[in-house]
Amino acid sequence: MDYPRIDAYASLNSPIHSFDPRAKIITFSVLIFSFAFLENINAAAIAVAFSLLLLIVSRLPLGFVFSRIKVPLGFIVSILVIMAFTVGGKELFSIFGLRVSYEGVHLGTLIVLRATAALFLALLMLGTSRFEAILKALYMLRVPGILVQMLMFTYRYIFVFIDEFGNMKNAMESKGFQIKGNSRHALSILGNAVGMLLVKSYERGDRVYSSMVARGYTGNPIILTKFKMKGSDYVLSGVLLSAAVLFHIFPVIL
Structure with missing residues (x-):
């Protein structure tokens, strides 16, 4: 699914856009x-x-x-x-x-x-x-790197997890699952789905970190753009x- 980005119009030409x-x-x-x-x-x-x-x-x-x-x-x-x-x-x-x-x-x-x-x-x-420019600016303003990277990964993967939950929801609905009133059974199934999403999130995070370390990740962001x-x-x-x-x-x- 294509989600609208907060920086969808960051390429426009205006005094605010060109502001450092x-x-x-x-x-x-x-x-x-x-x-x-x-x-x-x-x-x-x-x-x-x-x-x-x-x-x-x-x-x-x-x-x-x-x-x-x-x-x-x-x-x-x-x-x-x-x-x-x-x-x-x-x-x-x-x-x-x-x-x-x-x-x-x-x-x-x-x-x-x-x-x-x-x-x-x-x-x-x-x-x-651009969201990437905001993150780089925060790092150059001496905001702790761990906070900057947490923002970066949150923004990058929140849409991935939304898609993942959407796929799980579609799979449940294809098998006849419906939320009816305050059904405890339906709430229990939703709870299990959220728990499964958390497990998948943890596993995905572990895989991403391992792949980043294999590519030379040291915990410090590398800034190529100079302001x-x-x-x-x-x-x-x-x-x-x-x-x-x-x-x-x-x-x-x-």
Whole structure:
């Protein structure tokens, strides 16, 4: 099965795409943390607009963006509903006896705006660079090699295991297996299938490691691509880092 990659549009031409991966990781990470700690709802709303502007500049297709954010965005919006009904304060209205408070709506909206802005930035960081370039940049930024390689192998083999489970599911269904309600028998069979998948994963991992060692693997990634900062990279880094600071000065000015 052909799965859509997070870096499917990493070859586009835009200022964000040509941004040095090392600088991109640092600046976007600072921006994400900056947006995550905003306390003013107006600043958080502007942060979302700023993130959308960066998305437009990156020229990533809207369909691609929506397909990547719809699931986490649905989870984020659910936080607003939960906060509206659970946080105490001034009552706005009630639904079937459940009170909706102003403080809950305000706090929930703030959380949703902050998380949405951070989500857009994370998609920009990962969607405008090849995943291999991101991994190499992390290694060059002195992130422990074991963590970088864990990310690499997870991304590489998660689709293999999804295919493996799909094949097992098709084999079970071809023999008449169906999940009906809360059938303990069906759940038991699913549990056995998941256990078998874990066993196959372990065996595959052992085979892959043995083959890598046979080819000279020493535990350290080999980087062939060299990154070089350009003048435009320094300018864009300065603009984004300045924005991260200004978003916290903005509420003080208000």
